[in-house]
Amino acid sequence: MNIQKITITNMLSDKVTPKLAVTSFKADSKFERTPNNDTFELKIGYVNDLHGQTNNMMRILSGIKGDIILSGGDNDIGDEKNRHVHDATAKFLNLAGIKGTALGNHEMDTKQGDLKETASKFNGSILAVNIEQTPLKEQTLEDIKNFDKADIKDFIKPSVIVNVKGEKLGLIGTTPVDLTDRITHPDYHKDCEALNLDKTTELIQNEIDSLKKQGINKIILLSHLGIARDREVAQNTQGIDVIIGGHTHELLEGIVEGENLVYSKAGEPVIITEAGKDGKNFGELNLTFDKDGVIMRAQNNLGDTSLYSKNLVNQYIFNGILGKPEEIGFIEYAPPAPKSIMEENPHANFMCDAMKYEMDTDIAIWNNAGTRNYFKKGNIDTSDVKEIAPFADNISVADVSEKTLVDAFKIAIEMSYNSVGNKPGLLAVSGLNYTVSPSKKTLTEMNFIDKDGVKHHIDINNPREDKKYKVVTDSFIMSYGADFEILSPKEECIEYPFNKAYLTCEYIKHLNKPVLINQTGRITIED
Numbered sequence: 001m002n003i004q005k006i007t008i009t010n011m012l013s014d015k016v017t018p019k020l021a022v023t024s025f026k027a028d029s030k031f032e033r034t035p036n037n038d039t040f041e042l043k044i045g046y047v048n049d050l051h052g053q054t055n056n057m058m059r060i061l062s063g064i065k066g067d068i069i070l071s072g073g074d075n076d077i078g079d080e081k082n083r084h085v086h087d088a089t090a091k092f093l094n095l096a097g098i099k100g101t102a103l104g105n106h107e108m109d110t111k112q113g114d115l116k117e118t119a120s121k122f123n124g125s126i127l128a129v130n131i132e133q134t135p136l137k138e139q140t141l142e143d144i145k146n147f148d149k150a151d152i153k154d155f156i157k158p159s160v161i162v163n164v165k166g167e168k169l170g171l172i173g174t175t176p177v178d179l180t181d182r183i184t185h186p187d188y189h190k191d192c193e194a195l196n197l198d199k200t201t202e203l204i205q206n207e208i209d210s211l212k213k214q215g216i217n218k219i220i221l222l223s224h225l226g227i228a229r230d231r232e233v234a235q236n237t238q239g240i241d242v243i244i245g246g247h248t249h250e251l252l253e254g255i256v257e258g259e260n261l262v263y264s265k266a267g268e269p270v271i272i273t274e275a276g277k278d279g280k281n282f283g284e285l286n287l288t289f290d291k292d293g294v295i296m297r298a299q300n301n302l303g304d305t306s307l308y309s310k311n312l313v314n315q316y317i318f319n320g321i322l323g324k325p326e327e328i329g330f331i332e333y334a335p336p337a338p339k340s341i342m343e344e345n346p347h348a349n350f351m352c353d354a355m356k357y358e359m360d361t362d363i364a365i366w367n368n369a370g371t372r373n374y375f376k377k378g379n380i381d382t383s384d385v386k387e388i389a390p391f392a393d394n395i396s397v398a399d400v401s402e403k404t405l406v407d408a409f410k411i412a413i414e415m416s417y418n419s420v421g422n423k424p425g426l427l428a429v430s431g432l433n434y435t436v437s438p439s440k441k442t443l444t445e446m447n448f449i450d451k452d453g454v455k456h457h458i459d460i461n462n463p464r465e466d467k468k469y470k471v472v473t474d475s476f477i478m479s480y481g482a483d484f485e486i487l488s489p490k491e492e493c494i495e496y497p498f499n500k501a502y503l504t505c506e507y508i509k510h511l512n513k514p515v516l517i518n519q520t521g522r523i524t525i526e527d
Contacts, residue, residue: 040218042286059306074105127159201236241294361471
C-alpha cells in the first residue's frame with residue numbers, strides 16, 4: 001500500500017457572519033500533498049441530522065455556501081401526522097440547493113406513501129445503496145393499503161451522477177445498518193431491510209467501480225452509517241474521496257488524521273464530515289483534487305447556526321407552510337441543554353409539568369430522547385415549542401397500575417444503559433421522582449409526589465397492581481411500545497386531538513408571567 005504523505009497544520013478560517021462582525025467558523029485544520037497539474041477546486045456545503053428543525057434551517061439558508069451542497073440524512077422527522085414539517089423540510093432542501101441526501105432513519109418515521117410524497121417535492125436525490133424491499137406483488141393487499149406501501153426503488157436510488165463546474169461527480173448513498181432498530185413505527189417497514197456492513201461495503205465498492213468505468217474519478221459517499229462505520233467503509237474500499245456523514249451526531253471540526261482523515265485500500269485520503277445534530281451547525285469543505293481525482297489539499301470549516309439571522313423572505317415562505325407562529329410568553333431563565341439523554345432534562349420536565357397541569361393528572365411522563373431542542377431566554381412562540389417537541393403524537397391519558405409503571409421504568413432504564421446511544425434515555429417526569437444506579441443499570445427507588453407536594457414511597461420490589469395513577473403522556477409512549485413497555489392498550493386510553501407542544505403553549509399562556517425553567521431534582525443518579 002502506497003499511502004499518500006499528508007502534512008496537517010492548524011489554521012483559522014476567515015469566514016464571518018454577514019452584518020455581525022464575529023467569526024462564525026471554528027478552528028480548522030488542512031492537509032496538503034505535492035500538487036499535480038490540472039487541479040480541480042471544489043467547495044462542498046453540508047448538513048446532517050437536521051431533525052426537522054425549521055428555525056435552524058432558515059438560519060442555515062443565510063450562511064451555507066458551496067459549489068455543491070449535500071446532506072448526510074435525517075433531514076426530516078415525524079410520521080404522516082407531521083405532513084407540514086415534511087413539506088417545510090423539502091422546501092429547505094430545495095432552497096439550499098441540496099443535490100443529494102442519504103436516507104436517514106428519521107426519513108423512515110413515516111409511511112412509505114408519505115415518504116414518496118415528500119421525495120416528489122425534493123429536486124435532488126435520496127440515496128441508499130443498501131436498502132432492500134420485498135416486492136409489492138409479493139405483499140398482501142391488506143398490508144399495502146393499511147400501511148400505505150410504495151415501491152421505494154421509485155424514489156430511492158443507489159447512486160447518481162451530477163455535473164459541477166464542468167466536472168462529473170459520483171454520489172453514492174447509504175442508510176444506517178441498524179435502520180429497523182431505529183425507526184419509530186416498525187410496522188410501517190416490515191417489508192424493508194438494511195443490509196449489514198459487510199454487504200453494504202461490497203455494494204458501495206460495486207457502485208464505485210461502475211462510476212469509475214464511466215470516467216468519474218471524484219466520488220462522494222452520503223452516509224447515515226455513523227462515524228465508526230464510515231471509517232470502516234473508507235478503509236475497506238477504494239475510490240471514495242469524501243464521506244458526508246451523519247447518524248452519530250459527531251461535531252467533526254477541522255481535519256484530524258485517524259479521526260476524520262483516513263486512508264483507502266489504495267492508500268488515498270478519505271475525508272469524513274459530520275456537523276452535529278438538529279441544525280446547530282453546518283459545514284463547508286474546501287477541496288483541491290489532482291488530475292487523477294485524488295485530494296491533495298483540504299480545509300474543513302464548521303458554521304455556528306445561531307450566529308445567522310433568518311432571512312425574511314425565507315421566513316415568509318416557511319410561515320406559509322407551517323403557519324405564522326404565535327408569541328406566547330417570555331422565558332426569564334433556561335439552563336443549557338443537557339449533553340446526554342442519560343442526564344436529567346429540566347426542559348423536558350417542564351413540558352411534563354405542562355401536560356400534568358393542563359390534563360389534571362397525577363403523573364406525566366415524556367421520552368427524553370424526543371426532546372429535540374431546548375428553551376432559551378427571551379420571547380418564545382409556538383414554533384419554538386414545536387421544535388422542542390416536533391413529534392405530532394397525540395396526548396393520551398389512562399389509569400396505569402403502580403406495577404405497570406414501575407416495570408416500564410425498570411425496563412427503560414436497563415435498556416438505556418445497555419443500548420447503543422443509550423436509547424430511549426432517562427424518562428422526564430412530573431408527579432414522580434426516582435433514583436437509578438448506573439453501575440447496576442437499574443431503578444433503585446421511586447416516589448409519587450401528590451398535588452399537595454407530599455411524597456409517597458413506592459415499593460419497587462413489590463409494586464401494587466391494585467393501585468392506579470392517572471397518567472398523561474403521548475400515544476407513542478402510552479400504547480405503541482417501540483422503545484418502552486406499553487403503559488395501557490390504546491382501547492383503554494383517552495386520546496386527545498392535540499400534542500404536548502400545544503399543551504406546553506397553553507401552560508405558558510396560563511402562567512401569564514415570566515417562566516423559569518429550573519425543574520430539577522426529580523432524577524437522582526447513584527454512584
